[in-house]
Amino acid sequence: MTDYIRKILSSSVYEVAEQTPLEKMELLSARLGHTILVKREDLQPVFSFKIRGAHNRMAHLSREERSRGVICASAGNHAQGVALSATRLGIRAVIVMPTTTPAIKVNAVRRLGGEVVLFGDSFDAARAHADELAERHGHVFVHPFDDPDVIAGQGTIGLELMRQHPRPIGAIYVPVGGGGLAAGIASFVKFLRPEIRVIGVEPEEAASMKAAIAAGKPVPIDEVGLFADGVAVKQVGDETFRLCRDLLDGIVTVTADEICAAIKDIFDDHRAITEPAGALALAGLRREVEAGTAPEGALIAINSGANVNFDRLSYVAERAEIGERAEALLAVTIPERPGSYRAFIRLIGRRPVTEFNYRYAPGASAHIFVGIKLSRGDPEKREIIDMLEANGLAVTDMTDNEVAKLHVRHMVGGRVAGLVEERVFRFQFPERPGALLKFLEGLNDAWNISLFHYRNHGSDYGRVLVGVEVPERTRTDFFAHIDAIGFPYWDETDNPAYRQFLDLE
Incomplete structure (x- = not known):
């Protein structure tokens, strides 16, 4: 020293x-x-x-x-x-x-x-x-x-x-x-x-x-x-x-x-x-x-x-x-009937709503993606969740869910029937002119792309959410293929943000 x-x-x-x-x-x-x-x-x-x-x-x-x-x-x-x-x-x-x-x-x-x-x-x-x-x-x-x-x-x-x-x-x-x-x-x-x-x-x-x-x-x-x-x-x-x-x-x-x-x-x-x-x-x-x-x-x-x-x-x-724990991102299930939005907003009260995403889907329930401004951080978020659940609403906290924050909040409502073998992946790749094209060219036409979301965040790497139809018999070949692309990826098929807002009922 x-x-x-x-x-x-x-x-x-x-x-x-x-x-x-x-x-x-x-x-x-x-x-x-x-x-x-x-x-x-x-x-x-x-x-x-x-x-x-x-x-x-x-x-x-x-x-x-x-x-x-x-x-x-x-x-x-x-x-x-x-x-x-x-x-x-x-x-x-x-x-x-x-x-x-x-x-x-x-x-x-x-x-x-x-x-x-x-x-x-x-x-x-x-x-x-x-x-x-x-x-x-x-x-x-x-x-x-x-x-x-x-x-x-x-x-x-x-x-x-x-x-x-x-x-x-x-x-x-x-x-x-x-x-x-x-x-x-x-x-x-x-x-x-x-x-x-x-x-x-x-x-x-x-x-x-x-x-x-x-x-x-x-x-x-x-x-x-x-x-x-x-x-x-x-x-x-x-x-x-x-x-x-x-x-x-x-x-x-x-x-x-x-x-x-x-x-x-x-x-x-x-x-x-x-x-x-x-x-x-x-x-x-x-x-x-x-x-x-x-x-x-x-x-x-x-x-x-x-x-x-x-x-x-x-x-x-x-x-x-x-x-800084000043915003909560919540997925809330409400009844699919007239007046449900109004009733939900009444429960939120005077708290500022930072975003509200919804798209109609057949069925008795509707999933909404809502952002709520907080003044007291996590304790207030817990109070809101408890209050909504006490009123019979199912709530999933998405505040720390990367897929929800990066992608799903911009895609709510994109449901398609018939995709029984869809799997969803989050990819990360170096961001530069032509990088998105290079990434797409790395994907093989043997598997159908069923979902795609990319947004330029002004950073040094790009982030993409991709849905692919992968039959069970080809799953081993598919994972070997995306491993060979060489970009970091995460399997998000079981992510609740995808399940609630983009997957089938």
């Missing part, structure tokens, strides 16, 4: 980086009953903390290494940090980015002086190509997290925090992807003020550090969700794992909806737009406060970046109220 403290104190980051402010979140502090502060790394010249580690690594290159140029693989923040630092130092920088990288990030890297090479559909493919180019041309590879100089550069945030808030601190919440930021901050904070808890926060769909700590070594996780793309890392580094295992006081995982709610919190308090990974730490902080496990004293969250596509904000806005 002493080596890291020396590296942090002698870091060169301020040649390009700024000391960012530590700001109180007045509205959220009042609502949660804690002093909550956020470290504004979104205000760096590249809108992310990554400039710190990238520049500190490159500032330590020898003259001979600088003459060979540097190379990295990145889909965003690290790429911009390397490009800016290289320009300031007069070094050639080659940045390998997946072909799925949004144009806003590609253009930003080029504007900062980086030579962009687009290769592969994923970070792993881009990284392999960067390694090949480094070996072929002699470029120095700048790792995004698993390098002592990179870790030390990120650790300067811990140094600033100790200067900016000398009063008692209960915990510091840090987003974790590869682990470089958490390792750097924890190294300095635990050396100077070991009583402060340092908590890593990961998305539930990309919890690679949690998996590593459970296994006792870095291990690859099966699937990596891409919503919080800045922390979408399949396997953490050896050095970052060693430091995080020894220095972190815990790992908290959060959902995409909780991240969306934290993005909204930051906007409400500071009128700042944060990328999903940037709001990750605040989402973890909120989860611990609401669970009653947060310590006394000031609570600090690292806002790690603001590189977000504008068109992704519609998805964030749609999911934020669910994430």
Whole structure:
């Protein structure tokens, strides 16, 4: 640890980086009953903390290494940090980015002086190509997290925090992807003020550090969700794992909806737009406060970046109220007769209805999909469900049902008779021009598509709900075929949202 403290104190980051402010979140502090502060790394010249580690690594290159140029693989923040630092130092920088990288990030890297090479559909493919180019041309590879100089550069945030808030601190919440930021901050904070808890926060769909700590070594996780793309890392580094295992006081995982709610919190308090990974730490902080496990004293969250596509904000806005438990999504069965809607709305009373979906189907019962705004979170939702059931209505809570939130709410009423062997799957694939066509071409005409829903959410991956007629005798062949397509998928045939609104009676 002493080596890291020396590296942090002698870091060169301020040649390009700024000391960012530590700001109180007045509205959220009042609502949660804690002093909550956020470290504004979104205000760096590249809108992310990554400039710190990238520049500190490159500032330590020898003259001979600088003459060979540097190379990295990145889909965003690290790429911009390397490009800016290289320009300031007069070094050639080659940045390998997946072909799925949004144009806003590609253009930003080029504007900062980086030579962009687009290769592969994923970070792993881009990284392999960067390694090949480094070996072929002699470029120095700048790792995004698993390098002592990179870790030390990120650790300067811990140094600033100790200067900016000398009063008692209960915990510091840090987003974790590869682990470089958490390792750097924890190294300095635990050396100077070991009583402060340092908590890593990961998305539930990309919890690679949690998996590593459970296994006792870095291990690859099966699937990596891409919503919080800045922390979408399949396997953490050896050095970052060693430091995080020894220095972190815990790992908290959060959902995409909780991240969306934290993005909204930051906007409400500071009128700042944060990328999903940037709001990750605040989402973890909120989860611990609401669970009653947060310590006394000031609570600090690292806002790690603001590189977000504008068109992704519609998805964030749609999911934020669910994430902060301010909206309930319910499937309710009501009698199929005149006056049933009016009676149902009377039961809801003056609570705002955020959406109401229905389509006629023959029979004695009607299924409606309804969104209701909440002012008291889950306890109020439970009261509503109990009240509806007490009035003889069957209720299914869809608030945390991914198929309902992503697809079915936009498809209610699409029933078709005669589909006795329909199975329903949710697929995820890299989002780029032509990706939907490529996905469709991967499906075999041997099986009839009976249902299809795709919606562009402005994110780096597309999500599709597909219904397929699969006779029992061909089921083994069908699963072998969709496995070969190579995209993550989930069998949702038994999902209650599908059963109630899209399946046969």
